[in-house]
Amino acid sequence: MSARKRRPAASPARGLSLTVQRFGAAETLHVDSEDVITFPAGLIGMESLRRFALLSDPRIDPCRWLQSLDDPDVSFVVVDPRVIDPSYSVDFDQGELVDSSEVLAIMTIHVDPKRSTANLLAPVLVDLAARTGRQVVRHESGYDVRHPIAHEGWEKR
Amino acid sequence: MLVLQRKTGQVIHIGDDVEVVVLSVSGDQVRLGIEAPRAVRVLRGELLGAIEEENRLAASPPSVEGVGAALGALSLRSGAEL
Numbered sequence: 001m002s003a004r005k006r007r008p009a010a011s012p013a014r015g016l017s018l019t020v021q022r023f024g025a026a027e028t029l030h031v032d033s034e035d036v037i038t039f040p041a042g043l044i045g046m047e048s049l050r051r052f053a054l055l056s057d058p059r060i061d062p063c064r065w066l067q068s069l070d071d072p073d074v075s076f077v078v079v080d081p082r083v084i085d086p087s088y089s090v091d092f093d094q095g096e097l098v099d100s101s102e103v104l105a106i107m108t109i110h111v112d113p114k115r116s117t118a119n120l121l122a123p124v125l126v127d128l129a130a131r132t133g134r135q136v137v138r139h140e141s142g143y144d145v146r147h148p149i150a151h152e153g154w155e156k157r
Numbered sequence: 158m159l160v161l162q163r164k165t166g167q168v169i170h171i172g173d174d175v176e177v178v179v180l181s182v183s184g185d186q187v188r189l190g191i192e193a194p195r196a197v198r199v200l201r202g203e204l205l206g207a208i209e210e211e212n213r214l215a216a217s218p219p220s221v222e223g224v225g226a227a228l229g230a231l232s233l234r235s236g237a238e239l
Binding site: 021022023024043044045046059060061062063068073074075076077079083084093106107108109110111113116117119121122135137139145146149150 | 195196198200201204205207208209210211212213214215216218219220221222223224226227228229230231
């Protein structure tokens with residue numbers, strides 16, 4: 001996160017534009033109003049960041065960006081946790097998970113891929129219809145906050 | 158901070174629907190029983206701290222090399238399942 005902060009410019013009814021850093025270069029994004037996802041409680045430890053967008057990017061497929069619209073310097077690489085662990089399953093309360101819900105795991109990317117991890121303990125739940133999201137903690141699930149994404153032997157292939 | 162002294166088996170009520178009971182005390186370890194609605198998040202302090210820290214780490218922009226290697230690991234992983 002750089003010291004320079006530019007607030008995204010809001011243009012009424014049409015959404016907002018923001019400049020983000022992607023792979024060392026500045027890129028300008030436009031997010032339509034209807035694509036803004038509100039996190040009423042923010043993310044854990046980042047309670048002030050309430051507005052996000054879930055952005056596809058062929059360069060990181062099957063992952064996507066969970067981009068903060070309140071702070072352009074904050075973006076997460078997220079992925080369907082079943083890509084990491086096909087048997088991934090955590091309990092949700094009734095009403096917590098609806099047909100329009102997506103479960104996403106936040107990834108922590110390191111230059112050394114053996115250290116890259118996904119947070120399977122505290123997934124992000126996004127309701128794409130209601131355009132709301134929140135991060136939940138499933139401490140009874142046995143999953144780790146730093147689940148290694150590389151399994152043994154992948155480097156050798 | 159409110160400080161209360163409790164004995165084993167004694168209870169503290171927080172709000173209308175949270176109950177904390179001291180189950181046992183042994184040396185510097187205290188076992189607590191907590192009854193709270195599912196919507197109330199009950200977590201060990203260090204666990205919440207670990208998630209906050211991980212969110213902070215994950216928020217910084219990844220390098221091309223890091224993402225490339227991570228995606229490579231993912232594709233091999235999903236390929237292994239096919």
